[in-house]
Amino acid sequence: MKKILNDPKNFVPEMLDGLLKAHADQLSYAGGDVHCIVRADAPVQGKVALATGGGSGHLPVFLGYVGKGMLDGCAVGDVFQSPSAEQMLEVTRRIHGGKGVVYIYGNYGGDVMNFDMAAEMASMEDIEVRTVLVKDDVVSNKDPEKRRGVAGMVFAFKCAGAKADQGGSLDEVEAIARRALANIRTMGMALTPCIVPQVGKPTFTIGEDEMEMGMGIHGEPGISRESLKPANEIAERMLKTIREDLPTASGDRVAVMVNGLGATPPEELYIVYRRVHDLLTADGIKIHRAYVGEFATSMEMAGCSLTLFKLDDELAALLDYPARTPFFVQV
Amino acid sequence: MKKILNDPKNFVPEMLDGLLKAHADQLSYAGGDVHCIVRADAPVQGKVALATGGGSGHLPVFLGYVGKGMLDGCAVGDVFQSPSAEQMLEVTRRIHGGKGVVYIYGNYGGDVMNFDMAAEMASMEDIEVRTVLVKDDVVSNKDPEKRRGVAGMVFAFKCAGAKADQGGSLDEVEAIARRALANIRTMGMALTPCIVPQVGKPTFTIGEDEMEMGMGIHGEPGISRESLKPANEIAERMLKTIREDLPTASGDRVAVMVNGLGATPPEELYIVYRRVHDLLTADGIKIHRAYVGEFATSMEMAGCSLTLFKLDDELAALLDYPARTPFFVQV
Numbered sequence: 001m002k003k004i005l006n007d008p009k010n011f012v013p014e015m016l017d018g019l020l021k022a023h024a025d026q027l028s029y030a031g032g033d034v035h036c037i038v039r040a041d042a043p044v045q046g047k048v049a050l051a052t053g054g055g056s057g058h059l060p061v062f063l064g065y066v067g068k069g070m071l072d073g074c075a076v077g078d079v080f081q082s083p084s085a086e087q088m089l090e091v092t093r094r095i096h097g098g099k100g101v102v103y104i105y106g107n108y109g110g111d112v113m114n115f116d117m118a119a120e121m122a123s124m125e126d127i128e129v130r131t132v133l134v135k136d137d138v139v140s141n142k143d144p145e146k147r148r149g150v151a152g153m154v155f156a157f158k159c160a161g162a163k164a165d166q167g168g169s170l171d172e173v174e175a176i177a178r179r180a181l182a183n184i185r186t187m188g189m190a191l192t193p194c195i196v197p198q199v200g201k202p203t204f205t206i207g208e209d210e211m212e213m214g215m216g217i218h219g220e221p222g223i224s225r226e227s228l229k230p231a232n233e234i235a236e237r238m239l240k241t242i243r244e245d246l247p248t249a250s251g252d253r254v255a256v257m258v259n260g261l262g263a264t265p266p267e268e269l270y271i272v273y274r275r276v277h278d279l280l281t282a283d284g285i286k287i288h289r290a291y292v293g294e295f296a297t298s299m300e301m302a303g304c305s306l307t308l309f310k311l312d313d314e315l316a317a318l319l320d321y322p323a324r325t326p327f328f329v330q331v
Numbered sequence: 332m333k334k335i336l337n338d339p340k341n342f343v344p345e346m347l348d349g350l351l352k353a354h355a356d357q358l359s360y361a362g363g364d365v366h367c368i369v370r371a372d373a374p375v376q377g378k379v380a381l382a383t384g385g386g387s388g389h390l391p392v393f394l395g396y397v398g399k400g401m402l403d404g405c406a407v408g409d410v411f412q413s414p415s416a417e418q419m420l421e422v423t424r425r426i427h428g429g430k431g432v433v434y435i436y437g438n439y440g441g442d443v444m445n446f447d448m449a450a451e452m453a454s455m456e457d458i459e460v461r462t463v464l465v466k467d468d469v470v471s472n473k474d475p476e477k478r479r480g481v482a483g484m485v486f487a488f489k490c491a492g493a494k495a496d497q498g499g500s501l502d503e504v505e506a507i508a509r510r511a512l513a514n515i516r517t518m519g520m521a522l523t524p525c526i527v528p529q530v531g532k533p534t535f536t537i538g539e540d541e542m543e544m545g546m547g548i549h550g551e552p553g554i555s556r557e558s559l560k561p562a563n564e565i566a567e568r569m570l571k572t573i574r575e576d577l578p579t580a581s582g583d584r585v586a587v588m589v590n591g592l593g594a595t596p597p598e599e600l601y602i603v604y605r606r607v608h609d610l611l612t613a614d615g616i617k618i619h620r621a622y623v624g625e626f627a628t629s630m631e632m633a634g635c636s637l638t639l640f641k642l643d644d645e646l647a648a649l650l651d652y653p654a655r656t657p658f659f660v661q662v
Contacts, residue, residue, distance in 0.1 A: 002522050002523065002539065002540075002559065002633065003599060004522070004562045004565060004595060004599040004600075004602065004603060004634075004635060005561070005562050005599060005602055006561045006562050006563050006602065007561075011598070011602070014562075014601075014602045014605055015598045015599075015601045015602055015605075016601075017605050018601035018602055018603075018604045018605030018606075018608065018623075019601045019623075021604070021605060021608045021609075021621070022601065022604050022608070022621040022623050023621075056598065057596075057598065059596065059597040059598055060597070191333050191335070192333065194596075208333065209333075228333065230336070230337045230338075231335045231336050231337050231345075232337050234335060262594070262596050263593070263594035263631050263633075264335060264631070265388075265390065265525075265593055265628060265630040265631055266390040266391070266625075266628075267342070267346045267387065267388065267390055267630060268334055268335040268336060268346075269335075270345075270346045270347075270349035270350045270353065271335065271336055271337065271342070271345045271346055271349055272335060272349075273349045273352070273353050274345055274346075274348050274349030274352060275349075277349065277352045277353070278352075290352070290353040290354075292349075292350075292353050293658075294597075294625075297596060297597075299596040299598060300594050300595070300596050300633065302333065302594075302631065303335075304335060324662060327624075329660040329661070329662060330660070331655060331660060331662055
């Protein structure tokens with residue numbers, strides 16, 4: 001296991017401690033538990049609060065997006081493990097500014113169970129919680145309601161966070177999150193596995209000349225294991241699959257995210273972006289904003305994902321709105 | 332070779348094309364050559380211009396720092412190869428705003444030769460060029476004048492860029508770059524090599540349980556090959572080595588950068604940062620700003636570097652000054 005760490009069982013608390021120390025001006029934690037990350041200025045009174053949560057190992061997801069214009073708080077579990085209902089409740093209590101809380105998180109069984117419980121406990125404390133599940137991973141299930149949530153959640157954080165910062169009501173912020181997610185699709189592919197520190201062995205095995213299309217960010221099986229293809233073909237296939245599920249035509253406006261899963265260098269991500277850009281532009285689709293880099297990772301997994309976000313005027317304006325978090329600054 | 336690319340010989344031009352398309356609002360290129368990256372609004376009249384240059388494969392170094400408050404332009408070579416004197420001259424011509432140009436770049440033979448030639452050619456066109464070499468890699472040579480330049484160059488770009496943006500003269504901007512660099516030291520370590528696309532094999536070999544302390548960002552040999560140590564020990568040794576060369580004492584103020592070389596996840600970088608933070612704080616040294624992430628990489632190399640930047644009031648203010656580039660946004 002070739003990782004820079006101390007005792008694997010302290011991987012997450014040490015990581016969180018380091019992160020809180022590096023970003024003490026922006027982040028704090030609730031309930032005496034470093035797994036319960038909140039904005040340093042939480043609660044922001046009179047603002048709808050946004051929370052997310054999930055397992056560690058995906059930085060900047062989740063806690064990297066806690067800050068002005070995006071999220072108010074985030075419950076973080078062990079690597080690839082859901083945080084508890086109590087941890088999400090602690091976050092909810094601390095961030096509630098009197099106008100309710102919207103949970104936006106990926107559609108994974110453990111998270112859904114725990115965060116539904118947290119929402120119920122919060123309601124007994126007179127905190128109204130709305131839940132919006134992220135299900136953007138287009139090939140993870142034929143049924144859109146059963147899909148997993150991946151990198152596209154960042155666009156939902158961004159738009160809902162902007163709406164909340166602008167003074168939107170609980171109904172309005174929830175509606176923006178839903179409308180954004182209805183227009184967001186992601187597809188991923190992987191070249192190598194990663195190693196969960198406490199497990200100490202790779203999440204899966206794959207040949208030296210192989211790739212897996214559609215693989216999930218915890219190593220969930222994809223749709224095809226095959227020989228490694230050129231970047232252009234990978235980009236074309238991901239884009240085609242996404243556009244079959246999210247129809248786009250000449251005159252449409254989109255945001256594009258090419259996300260690295262961890263070990264894939266930005267140089268390669270820009271080669272993928274280039275092909276996506278050329279194909280969309282050739283079809284008359286306008287790219288409103290491009291995001292190329294690491295936005296939702298799987299530690300040292302090599303691979304990438306492509307996210308397409310179809311914009312209307314309001315979503316575009318919300319995406320453009322300023323934000324400042326430890327991992328995402330937009331002016 | 333497990334990379335997401337097309338023909339390896341097109342790796343750099345395709346990467347640059349993708350990057351220019353993703354950041355068309357901020358970046359452009361000079362002389363019809365995508366290797367000659369400049370600010371989209373270049374030249375900024377009446378401002379001292381800053382340029383850097385070097386081989387590809389180190390994103391965000393170099394071109395990721397071209398933008399308001401940092402660099403005006405950058406000549407980019409093939410992977411780990413210097414750009415030509417003519418390319419640096421093209422950049423120089425395009426960015427010159429009438430107040431001269433400062434070159435700030437890493438101390439590597441090919442770059443020094445080509446950029447000295449570019450400076451000479453520029454002077455024949457009545458463009459005054461000053462050169463400041465980055466030599467922050469503390470273990471790369473006992474003689475400080477012979478050391479290589481690595482991640483610490485980003486702090487020099489930041490401070491000199493701020494000074495230029497504030498209207499500093501050519502003398503003043505050069506002096507700030509020199510003063511910053513006199514107070515910047517970096518040490519790195521690597522766990523795995525990377526693969527240069529056109530070469531197709533790893534830059535070096537290393538055992539599954541080994542690390543190399545002091546390794547350079549092109550795979551230059553370090554000072555010791557040894558068994559992989561815990562994160563805390565790695566952090567302590569890098570910090571100790573740096574502080575032996577850059578004396579720091581209680582009451583001093585520093586900026587810290589923990590930089591990932593490519594494949595090392597941010598989670599691990601925060602574990603390293605945590606130890607550095609605790610050691611400095613215990614010694615009464617104040618951390619003015621912390622930067623944790625990928626700032627100067629070696630494609631998919633695993634490992635990290637630590638940079639310490641000892642601040643005075645002016646350098647701290649210049650570091651705090653806003654900047655906006657494709658890879659570095661500070662408000």
